[in-house]
Amino acid sequence: MNKVRIKHTILSLAIIPTSVIMLMSCASNEENEQSPFSPKTNATIPADKFDLSHWKMNVPVDLDNNGKIDEISVKTMQGYSHPDFFYLDENGGMVFATPNKAITTANSSNTRSELRQMLSGKNSTIKTSSPSNNFVIASHPLSDRFSAIGGKLEATLKVDHVALRAKHGNKPAAYSVVVGQIHAGKDKALMAKKIGFGAGNEPIKIYYKKWPNHDKGSVFWNYERNLMKDDPNRTDITYPVWGNTWENPDEPGDNGIALGEEFSYSINLHENTMHLTFSAPGKATVNYSVSLANNIDPYGKVDEKDNKWGYAGDWLYFKAGAYNQCSTKDAPGIWYAACLGTGDWKTDKTNGDYTQATFSQLTLSDSSAPVTQ
Numbered sequence: 001m002n003k004v005r006i007k008h009t010i011l012s013l014a015i016i017p018t019s020v021i022m023l024m025s026c027a028s029n030e031e032n033e034q035s036p037f038s039p040k041t042n043a044t045i046p047a048d049k050f051d052l053s054h055w056k057m058n059v060p061v062d063l064d065n066n067g068k069i070d071e072i073s074v075k076t077m078q079g080y081s082h083p084d085f086f087y088l089d090e091n092g093g094m095v096f097a098t099p100n101k102a103i104t105t106a107n108s109s110n111t112r113s114e115l116r117q118m119l120s121g122k123n124s125t126i127k128t129s130s131p132s133n134n135f136v137i138a139s140h141p142l143s144d145r146f147s148a149i150g151g152k153l154e155a156t157l158k159v160d161h162v163a164l165r166a167k168h169g170n171k172p173a174a175y176s177v178v179v180g181q182i183h184a185g186k187d188k189a190l191m192a193k194k195i196g197f198g199a200g201n202e203p204i205k206i207y208y209k210k211w212p213n214h215d216k217g218s219v220f221w222n223y224e225r226n227l228m229k230d231d232p233n234r235t236d237i238t239y240p241v242w243g244n245t246w247e248n249p250d251e252p253g254d255n256g257i258a259l260g261e262e263f264s265y266s267i268n269l270h271e272n273t274m275h276l277t278f279s280a281p282g283k284a285t286v287n288y289s290v291s292l293a294n295n296i297d298p299y300g301k302v303d304e305k306d307n308k309w310g311y312a313g314d315w316l317y318f319k320a321g322a323y324n325q326c327s328t329k330d331a332p333g334i335w336y337a338a339c340l341g342t343g344d345w346k347t348d349k350t351n352g353d354y355t356q357a358t359f360s361q362l363t364l365s366d367s368s369a370p371v372t373q
Contacts, residue, residue, distance in 0.1 A: 045081040046094045050362055052077045053122070055115040057321065059085050060102035069103045069112075075122045084345055085113045093358040096322035099348040100163050100355075101341030107186070107200070109329040109336065114321035117364065119147040129185055131315065138271040139293040139312040146315065150269035150367035153318045155180055157359040158262045159208040159217070163326035164352035167338035169211075172246040174337035176209035177355040178323035180265055182274075184226070184314035196226045197313035201234070203292055204274065206265055207325070208257070208357075209246055216256030218243025219263060219278065223290070223297075226307040226314070233305040239298060241278045241286045257283075262360065267318070270367040289370070320362055324355040 043049040057072045059082055064070065072080050081087045085097050096113040104111055120126040120133045127133070135148040143149055157179060166174040182204050190198025201224045210217025219241040227234035238245040242263075243252030257263055263280035272293040278286040290298040295306035326339035341353040348354050 043088055043092060045079060046086065046088055047078045047080070049088060049092055050094050050359075051364075052115070054118050054364055056118050056128075057086070057115045058105060058112055060098045060104070060111045060113060061085070062103050069105055073122075073124060074118050075124060078122075082113075089358060091360075093360050094362065095160075095356065095358045097354060097356040098322050098324045099341055099343070099345055100324060100326050100339040100353045101328045101343045101348065109327040110324055112321065112323045114319055114323050115362075117151075117153075117318040119317075129187070129315075134185060134315040134317050135269075136315050137269065137292050137310075137312060139309075140315075141313075148366065150271060151318065152266065152268045152270075152363075152365045152367050153180060153182075153320065154264070154266045154361065154363045154365070155320060155359055156262060156264040156361035157357055158260050159210075159257075160260060160356040160358055161352070162208065162210050162217070162259075162355050163324065163339050164212045165340040166326060167330060167340070169337065170249070171337045172334050173325040173327065174339065175211055176207050176246060176325040177357060178205045178207055178325060179320065179357050180204075180206040180267065181319045181323070182267060182269065182316050183319055184311055184316055187315070190313065191228065194228060195313070196228065196307035196309070197311075199226070199228055199234075201226050201311075201314075203311050203316075204267060204276070205236070205323075206267075207246060209325075210256075210259060211249060211251075214251045214256075216243065216252050216254075216258045218245070218248075218252050218256050220245045221276065221288075222246075225303070225305060226311050227305075237297070237303075239288060242280065242283055264361070268367055268370070269316075270369055272312075273370075275370050318364065320359070322355050322357045326353075326355065 056074050059070045061070050087095050089095050098111045098113040102111040118133050131146040135151050136143050136146045138149050162175050181202050184201050186200030187198035205222045207220050222236040222238050224236050225234050243256035266277040268275040273291050276288040288298045292311040294310050295303045295308050297303050328339050328341050329336040330338035341348050
């Protein structure tokens, strides 16, 4: 992906701490591996068929016994698979699976088998949080120091399974999985400014949710207000695609998407605007556009409770895979559904206490101007 440089003056440089500016100035001149990708005809691992040259991932295991979830580097990804959690199926689909109960990342109670974009590719000398590994929107005051302005993530997938058992099944996150997202970086220096940046929020998470007694599930996406973690107004706002949104217990019927039914999404973050397209055979295509440089929602209304600069001061990256939302944690709040699980994969798979999604397409590219009618 080519670097894009756009200059602007929307935000004051004062929102960016000195430590971040120093980091940005040091992260340059690396050689990104940009060679064309040619999938093998005898594919046996995901990187044989999918271009994973700008992805690393987390797998819900701790095989090196360091007490942390295993992180697979971009370089290792080129020859990596896991027989349970990340592999090619018999049709060449890239499978992501994760049980309800397993080791998680430090800031989450949800398990994941999930890719994380790395714009610098295999260059392991560049830190994950470096500007060279992340993109920003055009309104970011230091956009010229980042690897890209925006970007595009396109995927075609089917959700094969979602968790079946939850003690608090009425909580919105139960029985759901996130299959694609844009994530903002967690940055303590930015958080210290207390103006909404650096908290590691998500301007988009694409969900699939199916209640255990339903024939079909629903696809929707959430926008998270870009506020500090302790701000009571920081919450996810849900926008429908097919079927219902996450709190609705009604059967979606013909408006929904069944397990094993393929659908596609495109997240095209061009300059300041996130253009979303959702499509599926036999379904009406659904589109949304929303600026990430202000607090105007996709319906054109000002959200007075959101950060007035949106995500303009954050650095961002794409994620894709299976981020299981059926947390085994039993606690107050919408995220803790107390889903069942033992931690033994064979047992949990037999009991249906896991999530699985299979991708037939996953592509990163530069953003593009939307086609006007």
